[in-house]
Amino acid sequence: MIKRWFFSLPISTKLALSFLVVIFSFALIGGATIAMITNKNITQTTDRFIRLTYENNREYLLKNLLEDNKWALFKFVDSISDNEIISEALLSINDKVVAHSHPAQYRVNSLLSRQYLQQGQNFTIDIGSDKTAVLTIFKNPHNIYSQVLSNIKSIVIIFIFMALGSWLFAVFISRRILDRLKVASNNIDVIKKGEWAKIDTKEFKEKDEITVLLNSMNTMAQDIKSNIEKIEHLKDFYHNVLSSFELMVIVFKSDFKTVYCNKNTLAGTINTDFIKDFCIQNKITEYEKEMVEIKKEGKTFLLNLNTFKDNFIVTVSDITELKELEKKYSTTKSLAMLGEMSGFLSHELKNIISPLKLLIGAKNLDQYDIEVMGRSIKNMDAFINNFLTFAKPPQNENAQQTNLAQGVEAVLFLLSTKLHQCGISLHKQLETCFATIYSKAFEIIVLNLVLNAIDAAGKSGTIGISTYQEGRYVYLEVIDNGCGVPKEVQDTIFEPFFTTKTNGSGLGLALVVRIVDDMDGNIALESKEGQTRFTVVFKGEK
C-alpha cells in the first residue's frame, strides 16, 4: 500500500522525499560519527577540567573549610556544577554534607553513603584534627543520546531547513523535467490534430535523455508531416486517376460503410447505396471474387467484386454498348457461320450424292451399284444426324444441381474400354463440386473433350482430367500430352466443321462451345508442344 501511495505522488514530492531521505541518512551517519568523536573529546576535557578545578581551588576550599564558611563552599560547588560537564558536586567531611549543589536533596549535615560517593571522582582535602574533607564531582553522563537531546532544538531547526532546501531543490528539478514533458505532451496533441505549425521546437539548456526524446519527437513529427503530405498528394493523384476512368470504383468496409468512391459518369443511374443493396441482396460478398451483370433502367452494368483484407473493392462499368456490340457480333457471326456452314453442307452433300448422280443415268444396276447407292445414303444419313445433333444439342427440361465429378466418372466408365485399348494412362483428380447445369449436356462436353484427348495423346499417351472449385466457380480440366494445337489454328479450333482429323466431322468442339455457352460457362484452350489443356468453367454452387 505504501508502494502504491508513493508511486501516486507528484514528481516534486517524490523527489523531495527522496532527497530528504538521502540527506537525512547521511546526516544521521555523519552526526553519529561526529557525536562519538565529540563524546570522546568531551570525556577527556571533562577529566582535565575537574582535575584543574580541584587543583586551582584547593587552597580556597581549605580556607573556607577551616573558617566553616559553608555559604562560600556552597557557592563554589554550585558554580562548578552549573555547566554541561558536571552534574553534581559536593563537599563532605566524614561522609556528612558540608555543601551540595542540590541542597534540597542533600541538606547540610546529612549523611552520605560510601556507594554514592564512589560514583563520582573524589579529591581529598586534609583539614587537620583527623578530619578529611572530600570534594566529590559527578560528571554529566555524556552519550550520543543525551548529546542529541541537548541539541534537539538545533537538530530540528537544521532538519527543517534541510527539508525546505530539499523541497525547493526537488521543485526546481521536477519543474524543469515537467516543463519539458509538457512540451512533449502538447506536441503529441498538436500532431494528433495535424496542427503542424503549432509544434513547439523550443531549445532547452539541459542535454539529457528528456531533451533527446523531445528532439526525436520533433524530428518524427516533421517526418510524419512530410509523409502525410505525400500521402495526401498521392491520394489526390489516384483519385484523379480513378475518376478519369469511365468506371465506378467503390471501396466498402466489411460492414458496407463506404470508404471511397470515385467521381464517375455512372452517378446518374447507379450510386453507392444501390450497389450496397445489390451486393447484400444477392449475397455477392460471400465469395472473394465475383463478376455479375446488373440490368437497370434499360442499361447493363458489369459489377466486379474483389475482397482485400476487410474491404470489398467494387468496380462497376457500363457494358450496355458492349452488349449491343456482342449481340451484333453474334448475329453477324451467326450469319457468317450460316454462310460457311451452308457452303460446307453443300459441298459435303454434293460429295456424298455424287455417286448417286452417276448411277441415275445407268440402264442396268448391278449389286455393286446398289451397294454404292446404299453407302451414299448411309453417309448422308450419318452426316445429317451429326449436323442435327450440333444444331440442337440435347437439353434436359430443367438445369439441375450437377456433381461434376460424378458426371466425369460416368463418361470415363463409358470410355473405359477405349482407354484401355489405346493404352492411355489416365490421371484423375476429381473433387466433388456442383453447378446448376444440364447434366446430360455436361456429359457430352466431357465425352467430346476426352475423345479429342485420346486422339491427341495417341497410343500409350497420358490424359489428365480434374474437377475442382475455386471460389464461386467450378472447373473441369482435360489435359493430354499430345503434340499440341498449332498456334495458327488455336483461334479457329472451336468453329464448326473445323477438323484436323481425316474423318472428323469438325463439330465436336463446336458442340462443346455451344453447350458451354448455353450454360453460361466458359471454355479456354492452352496448348503447346507436349501438352494441351481444355478448361471449362461454370458458376458453382456451395
Next chain:
Amino acid sequence: MKLFISLLLSVNLMIAKELFFGITTVAVVKNSQTIFELTDFLSQAAKTQITPKFAKDYDEMKLMLEKKEVDFAYVCGATYVEAKDSADLEILTFPYFEGKPLYYSLVIAPKESNARSLLDFENTIYAYSDPKSNSGALVPSCKLRSMGRHYDSFFEEVIYTYDHSESIEAVLKGFVDGASVDSLVYESYKQINPTSTEKLKVIQKMGPFQTTPVVIRKDIDPQVKKRVQKAFHSLSATDKGRQILRKFGVEKFAYTNDYDY
C-alpha cells in the same frame, strides 16, 4: 594678596577634592552599576568627585572610617554607635522608607514554606548575614532570647552569608530554609529581581528600627558636608534620582534630629 590667593586656592582645593564614599556590601544589594549610578549622581549634584570604596563587613568599614580611608559611609546603627567617637562621626542623612526613616528585620522563606514565624524554624538551616548586623542577626537572636532560646541550639545550623542579598540568594537556592534580612535590602532586591522574589515570602516582620544612616567624618569641610547632604536630598527631586532610589529600595534621603541608636 598672598592670603587672598591662598584662601582662594584652598577653597578651590576644597571644591575639587575627591571624596570617598564607604559602602558596606552587607548593607546594599551587590549591583555595582546601581552604586556607580548613585555616586555619579552625587558627584554631579555635589560638584565633587565621589568615589565608592567597599568594605566586606561593618568591622572593616569602622576601621576604614577610623583610618580616614573613607570620608562618609553608609553603615549600620551599631557601627555608628561604636565608631562615633573613635572615627569622630556625625550623621549626614537618613534613608526614608514609606515616609519614615525606619526599616524592619524580615524573616523570609520560600513561597511553599509552611512557617508562620521565626519560631517555626527550629532545627532548620537558617541564614544570618553579618554577625553584627541588626536586622540580619541581632534582631532574630534577641527574639529567640526573649523566648528563652539561644540561636545556636535553636537552629540546626546557622549559615553566615555576610550579605543580606546573599541571604536572599541562599533561600532562593534552597541552601537554607529561611533567612533574616534587612527590609530595605529586600525591597531593593525585589526592584532588581522581581521574578526571583516571587518565589519568596515574608514570614515575619520585626521592628521598626531606625534606618542605617549615612555618616560623615566631622573633620570634613562644612561646605562640603552641606553639598553632599544636599546631593543626597536632591535624589528624590529628579526622575533619574528617584529611579536610583527605587533600586536601593529607598523612598528618599532626608535629615532628622529624631533618631535613637
